[in-house]
Amino acid sequence: MKKEKIQQMLSSIWRWIKRYKWLSIITSSMFLIAIIGYLFIMFGGRFVFDERAVILPTSSKVVADDGTVLGKLYTENRDYVTFDQIPDHVADAFLAIEDQRFYDHAGISFVSVARAVYRDIIEMSKVEGGSTITQQLAKNLFLVNDKTWMRKTKEIMASFYLERNFTKTEILELYLNQIYLAHGVHGVGTAAEYYFGKNIEDLSIEEGALLAAMVKAPNTYSPINDIEKAKQRRNLVLQQMSNFGTISTEEMLDLQAKKVKTITQHEERDPWLADYFAYVLEELDTTYGLSRDALKRGGYTVKVNMDPVIQKIAYDQMQDDTFFPGSNDEIEGSFVLMDQKTGELKALLAGRHFQLNDPNHLLLKKQPGSVMKPLAVYAPAMQLGNYQPYDMIPDQDIEYDNDYRVENADGKFEGEVSMYQAVAHSKNTSAVWLLDQIGIDYSKSMLEKMDIHLEDKGLAIALGGLETGITPIQVAEGYRTFISDGNWVESRSVQAVYNKDGERVLPDPPKTANVFEPQTAWNMLRMLQGVTEEGTATAGEYNKALAGKTGSTQHPLQTGAVKDAWFAGITPDYVTTAWIGYDNATEDNYVTTSSEAATRLTKSILTEVDKREDLTEEFEQPEGVEDLPDPIHLPKIDDLTSTIKFGGMTLLRGTLTWSPADDSRVVYRIYERVQDGEDELIDEVEGEDHYTISRINLFRSGEYYVVPHNPLTNQDGEPSNVTVLEFDF
Secondary structure (H helix, E strand, C coil), X not given: CHHHHHHHHHHHXXXXXXXXXXXXXXXXXXXXXXXXHHHHHHHCXXXXXXXXXXXXXXXXXXXXXXXXXXXXXXXXXXXXXXXXXXCHHHHHHXXXXXXXXXXXXXXXXXXXXXXXXXXXXHHCCCCCCCCCHHHXXXXXXXXXXXXXXXXXXHHHHHHHHHHHHXXXXXXXXXXXXXXXXXXXXXXXXXXXXXXXXXXXXXXXXXXXXXXXXXXXXXXXCCCCCCHHHHHHHXXXXXXHHHHHCCCCHHHHHHHHCCCCCCCCCCCCCCHHHHHHHHHHHHHXXXXXXXXXXXXHHHCCEEEECCCHHHHXXXXXXXXXXXXXXXXCCXXXXXXXXXXXXXXXXXXXXXXXXXXXXXXXXCCCCECCHHHHHHHHHHHXXXXXXXXXXXXEEEECCCCEHHHECCCCCCCCCCEEEEHHHHHHCCCHHHHHHHHHHHCHHHHHHHXXXXXXXXXXXXXHHHHCCCCCCECHHHHHHHXXXXXXXXXXXXXXXXXXXXXXXXXXXXXXXXXXXXXXXXXXXXXXXXXXXXXXXXXXXXXXXXXXXXXXXXXXXXXXXXXXXXXEEEEEXXXXXXXXXXXXXXXXXXXXXXXXXXXXXXXXXXXXXXXXXXXXXXXXXXXXXXXXXXXXXXXXXXXXXXXXXXXXXXXXXXXXXXXXXXXXXXXXXXXXXXXECCCCCXXXXXXXXXXXXXXXXXXXXXXXXXXXXXXXXXXXXXXXXXXXXXXXXXXXX
């Protein structure tokens, strides 16, 4: 019986199926399609999701220790902030106006989606956006350029994917950092600084509400564009926050009554920051391999060694035309100021009115002129131990191999000078002779220790006549060895680099090298101090310890004109390099004075710095080195007189008197003239103004003269006038 009933039931179903065959097929197909569609929407988000897109490009910034921002690099101006940094009331403001059910839904609002689909159908175009924060984030991250009819479906798919693979906190953090808030500002962290000059942690309730108010139409509701519209929209957000329960009605009314206050916007960066900023970017790229593209996305914070006060002082002085004597107003310059103890670059000027795309004279190699002499010749010679500061060396017209010969700047030769004099008065002939003695290969090996690598092979190295030259930075690094016991250190503009998580990633310690013995370095420093006190670097005023060397190069197209003017300076605190010249040395572009312009510029900058930080008065002699005696300047004696007096064992005494030099180290050699023979050296005295001759011939007059002698150089000065010692009967 049961079997028959089952057969009847199956037969009945079969007849129904046969009668409603197509309806069954259609219903089953729709059901299957619905399931597939649901599964596709739920699990197909992985095909829309782009892992790279959730790594938001974050701006990198370069800052000094005092917080001065030198500049930022970005593809999108975004300072990424974590959810923990964002105050609750700021997040609440966005939730209140954009998505009050954020923590309850699974990524989409079906009511909003239905409304959007309906409006799209009615308008026959895409007019309705996603309503949830997750949908907005999905659209902005993955579909910003997608204009297809499937865009809404993809948006839903991506929203589901985000909700399944990210926490609500992670989604909200991404959203608050991704949103655009007008004027090139992305994310609430950047907006807090841009509109209110505050860190995100310090935003008030009404300030957070103002940012939330801008999301719907950033340019329309920007307080900079229309403060009244911004206030109306802000007050709507505050109303929604009250409805949402995050603030009370009383708080809402108080906050709605407040004025909208934003900081004044400065579109242009201070011009004195551009030079240092450009150099930092170059150092990050060439030294550390951190490119501009990486900086534009990576959210790095680069702390630099710049001293903002000194940087601005140097910039202001560079604007003074009196320091730039040129044939026209296109004359340029650069300036470096380095901390002598650490090698940190405290001030860098790449040009007088430098902008980021201009030639960077800090990085361009130039012929250094006589600035090269201490680095390539004098310090290496003393390092050998064969030459000392007061040794005498030739100052003569000498012909070397390949008919090479040089002249001094004044066209004169003294025959022989001390090394000290040769440095102080920048003797070209002496420098070339000494380089020939110590050898070019040896000189270049010493330069290489200071990271100066030359292809040049000729004696012109002594005079800075280089094929490609060296940079102002290399000059400063080299001269630092003389104040630092002979130790070279790689200069640095970058103090530290932190990634967006605040972890230090750069830099490694700078390269170092021992180049000179401490005694060599100290002797060189003292010789360079002589350059500023009595040599070629006396121009300008600076009343504290300063050593240095001038340098200039001949202009190739203008006879007697200068192409490059240099001064490398050393103080107990800083090492400096100043260069003055033109981008291109043409017939119309030339410096009208020598290196005195660069010397004056440096001294003026140091004087202004001294007013603010009290620079050191004197150089401190290192332990274990002997001080270099000051040079002895021999007097010219033209007032030698003689007298005879009674007294003593010999009854008669002759006395010679003269006006002595202020320096008590001068030795005075007493000569008596001899007829038909060589004059006789009868004695010598040190630091005296008279000499007594104990034995006198009453019947013959004697002729005497005095020759001053320099015991440091073993050099005699000019003989005095001759005096006659005779007894007058």
